[in-house]
Amino acid sequence: MMNSKHILRWFSITSVWLWLILFALVPALLVILTSFLHYDANELVRWQLTWHNYQRLFDAQYLLVFWRSFLLASVCTGLCLIIAYPFAYFLARLHQGKYLLLLLIMIPFWTSSLIRTYAIVAILKAKGVLNTLLIYSGLIEKPLSILYSTPAVLIGLVYSLLPFMILPLYASIEKLDRRLIDAARDLGANRIRIFWHVMLPLTLPGIMGGLLLVLLPAMSLFYIPDILGGARSLLIGNAIADQFLSAHNWPVGSAVSMLLSALMILMLLLYFKINKTQTLLQSDDLNL
């Protein structure tokens, strides 16, 4: 008995390790390696180390992509936060049907996001659902040309990423001790003060989690601008996809990827730091 238990444990731990090494660590190392190699038109890479690919990241062309990408992702994240916070708040306060609503938020994920993005095309295009409705209701006379513009990309990004903002916010607001809000009201705080001085600081881990889960994907979901946007290379994701798929310049593509990874690691560190202090703060009201 003891032995079979032992073997099972050994097997499960080893298989997890193997999986992670094979499909996460090795590819990541390959990307790191590639990012330091020379570009070669015939054989993809030349086996010679160089900083050149990283230097190219400082080209005006790339800097512009980074900047635009960051801007677009930030606007998307901001919109998600503004929409998701009240949504998560009321969801957490609901007595009935909250699990049904949570389920409804997650159901669209059972469909491929590519298909859902094409569905947005059907809604936004010149003779699409949205324009037909608006013209029919008499609000506008000529169809709006939203598709293949930055707003269309924003709509697509916000739609796809909103649940990633709602779920961590929901978890965090749900956990918030309602008695603290009672205490604030008892001390004479109005709604605005309660929000800024009690709710916001105490749900910061949820906000940070949501930002993390939305901002980075928003910079790399290349197929959304591809399908909904007009201009190419709107996001870093597009730049990476272009390097790999069109230009076949894997070393530069890898270097851009590494930049994104570095950004992600940085944000994760920040998140853990905030989360750690918050957990410490939250744990005090029950003990002693």
Place this chain on the structure above:
Amino acid sequence: MSPNVVEFRHIVKQFQDHRVLNDISFEVKAGEFLTLLGPSGCGKTTLLRILSGFERPDSGSVFINGRDVTVLAPQERHVNTVFQSYALFPHLSVFDNVAFGLRCKRVSKVLIEQQVVNALRMVKLEGLLQRKPHQLSGGQQQRVAVARAAVNNPPVLLLDEPLSALDYRLRKAMRIELKQLQMQLGISFIFVTHDQEEALSMSDRLIVLHEGSVVQIGTPREIYEEPTSLQVAQFIGEVNIFPTQLIAIGEHTLDVLIEGKQFLLKKRASVTYKQTLYTLVRPEDIKVWALNEVSNTDRMLRGTIEQVIYKGATVDLIIRLASKTRIASTQFFNEDDEKLDFEVNESVWLHWIPGWEVMLSSDEL
């Protein structure tokens, strides 16, 4: 201005089908320490939440300083609460916690600094301004909660079982401190508790609640010594209840039969022949004698010691009477009566000084 800081008038509150408060009326006088006492579920916390504004009564009204506040939100009322769990803001320092209410009122920075430091000095925490709540002990958190409420100088401070999370020693110490603080501040305290010892030792007046109704209002002494119902008598301290048979009503006395023995007790105005009577005697009023200690046993009951509980300052005895009724008695060490070392199964005589009993009739049950 009326001398009453708070007035409850005919408060009724219902949750779904359950009536939690049933026509509650009472007032809180300026500067008094008033305790709402009752078992859990008696509606005392709901009453407090109606006063602080977190609940609205179905009917009836609440007045604070003569002003009807029944429909006002908590932030619009000038009362402050010390919550059972303290509900300190975990992300704010002690200073910022205490300053919270003053900042809501847009008090100037200089004044806030001054008042917060004063409030914290009052609860002896002036050295811990920059600590976060999780860095404080339970007792210290409790003091911060008191300071945070008291710094706003409300006409009445509400305390919702504030000591229940503390250990016994700390609780006893905090009772004295809270009482001192109340006298120092000169404001009314409404203290909610289910702990009768707390209620008796701290309050100027007590309101005993039972299943959503006020059953008795009085000073701790009145409530303990002259309970008006068996509920109150049983809830406040221990009590022995003897079914009592009325034989004759005299001019000043009642001739009654208790446990088959005849007693002459003090006459109560309301007693009639039709009622079922109960005689109530507190354990500390029952004296126990060994068989050889007494000669005249006319006014005594015979029993057998069933249990001896040594408590240091007192010895508690459980005595079984011939009728199988169990009687509790608390014996104090004193010079007249050296013999306290009773043994289990020992036969004894017990009695109480006539007049120290309370008599209640069944319609007060």
